[in-house]
Amino acid sequence: METLVKRWMVVLGLGLLIIMGICPISYAGGIRVSPGAFCLQGMDIGQDADLGVDLVISNLGDTEDTFVVKPIKPSQAKKNWLKGYSEIPDASWLYFKEDRVKIGPNSEGKLRMHLKIPEEERYLNQHWMVYVEVTTEATDKMFKVGVKPNYMIETTSKERIKERPHGVLGLAPTVLKATEIKEGKGKKVKFRIYNNDEKVRTYTFTSYIPEASQAKQDISITPGYEWVKDPSWVVPGKAKVKVKPGEEKTVALNILIPKGSEYQNLGWEGIVFVEPDEGRPEFLRVQIEKKGE
Numbered sequence: 001m002e003t004l005v006k007r008w009m010v011v012l013g014l015g016l017l018i019i020m021g022i023c024p025i026s027y028a029g030g031i032r033v034s035p036g037a038f039c040l041q042g043m044d045i046g047q048d049a050d051l052g053v054d055l056v057i058s059n060l061g062d063t064e065d066t067f068v069v070k071p072i073k074p075s076q077a078k079k080n081w082l083k084g085y086s087e088i089p090d091a092s093w094l095y096f097k098e099d100r101v102k103i104g105p106n107s108e109g110k111l112r113m114h115l116k117i118p119e120e121e122r123y124l125n126q127h128w129m130v131y132v133e134v135t136t137e138a139t140d141k142m143f144k145v146g147v148k149p150n151y152m153i154e155t156t157s158k159e160r161i162k163e164r165p166h167g168v169l170g171l172a173p174t175v176l177k178a179t180e181i182k183e184g185k186g187k188k189v190k191f192r193i194y195n196n197d198e199k200v201r202t203y204t205f206t207s208y209i210p211e212a213s214q215a216k217q218d219i220s221i222t223p224g225y226e227w228v229k230d231p232s233w234v235v236p237g238k239a240k241v242k243v244k245p246g247e248e249k250t251v252a253l254n255i256l257i258p259k260g261s262e263y264q265n266l267g268w269e270g271i272v273f274v275e276p277d278e279g280r281p282e283f284l285r286v287q288i289e290k291k292g293e
Contacts, residue, residue, distance in 0.1 A: 030061035031147055033134050039152040039220050046119025054110040055096070055149075057134060059103040066137040068100045069111060077131040077148045082217055084273065084283040085129040085152055086167055093117055094130050094151065100137065117155065122163040125174040126155040127282060152220075157285075164248075169203075169282050170194035171274060176253065176284055180291045183259040188237070188252045191284060193274060195243040203243065205236035205251070206273045208283075225269040225287060233257055234270035234286050255288060263290075 034056045043049070057067050071091040074081040088094070094115050101109040117123050130153065135146030157175035164170055176189045195201050209227050210218040221227060228234060237252035253272060267289040275281040 030059060030065070031067070031134060031136070032058035032060055033147050033149050034058075035151075036147075036149045037151065037217060039154065040115070041154045041222060042157070043115065043117065043153055043155050045117045045121070045123050045155060048116045049114060051113040051115055053113050055113055055132065055134075056108055056110050057101065057103060058108040059105060062105045064102065064104045066100055066102045067109065068135050068137050069096055070099065070133045070135075071095065072131050072133050072148070074129045074131055074150070077133070077150070081129050081150065082152065082219070084219055084271075084281060085127045086280055086282070088128040088130040088153065089123075089166065091130050094132070094153075115153070120163065120166075121158075121161045122166040124156050124158045124161055125165050125170070125172045126153070126167070127174065128153045128155075150217075164194050164196060167282075168197045168279055169201075169274065169276055170196055170248075171282050171284060174282075174284055176286045178255050178286060178288045181255060181257055181288055182291050183257050183261060186254055186256045188254055189286065190250050190252050192248050192250050193241065193243060194248045195245055197276075197279070198245050199278075200242060200244050201279075202240055202277045204240050204273075204275045204277075205238070205253075206275065207231035207234045207236070208271045208273055210271060219271055219283065222269055222285065222287065224266040226263055226265065226267075228268045228270040228288070229261065231270070233268070233288075234272060236272065253284075253286060255286070257288065257290065261290075 059065050071094045073087045073091050096111045101111055103109040129150055131148045131150045133146060133148050157173040159173045161172055165172055172192050176191060178189050181187055209231055235254045237254055241249055241251060243249045267287055270286040272284045273281050
């Protein structure tokens with residue numbers, strides 16, 4: 001029970017963090033939806049989860065209307081979406097017990113969000129994006145109006161898995177813990193990269209510090225951590241690596257924290273992008289704690 005409570009605290013904390021930046025989403029035709037975006041971290045496979053989050057739909061019009069909700073893949077919503085996230089394999093894994101709600105004028109309705117990911121180990125170590133299309137029900141109106149909020153889902157990170165990770169590019173684990181770090185002294189952490197494509201691929205590694213704003217959505221930080229002060233604190237051992245189809249390769253990251261560096265809470269977090277020469281990139285979270293913390 002304690003683990004479940006902690007997970008939901010992370011979910012709500014991270015969701016709030018993103019929501020504050022880019023929500024709610026509204027449309028002049030009379031719809032406002034909240035949350036417009038959030039990120040769920042550490043989501044387990046094989047569980048039918050009540051996320052503890054409601055999709056809140058506000059009817060800004062002067063007449064009663066029925067609003068229809070439908071989870072969809074990102075490619076059904078737009079050409080490009082947040083870098084580092086792939087399409088969810090099945091949009092229906094995010095679901096609502098009702099697919100529509102009737103809302104009076106200048107009022108709001110709520111639908112609880114649920115998530116059920118099949119219990120297959122290949123769905124561990126995943127970063128997915130899913131959209132929810134919210135539209136007015138087609139009646140005698142000439143056109144429907146709608147909005148498409150988006151949600152990020154990060155499944156549980158696990159180092160050793162029995163199946164190859166889902167997707168053309170697979171990583172394991174996707175969260176690297178670097179503990180007992182001494183200031184001014186380097187340390188290595190490792191992960192595996194899986195080429196599930198049919199061609200030889202060259203992957204480029206880049207250390208990155210996200211920067212979200214009102215106008216831009218970006219990868220959000222794990223609650224309790226703070227971003228590394230400089231991308232050079234987490235540096236790939238190699239700038240590039242070539243992997244044959246169906247093979248996997250171990251890659252090292254070098255961590256070096258300058259002397260005198262301090263953090264306020266749990267530690268620092270860095271992001272490392274893994275970008276193929278063709279296709280969508282993935283990313284790793286590197287969480288760093290100093291020795292004696």
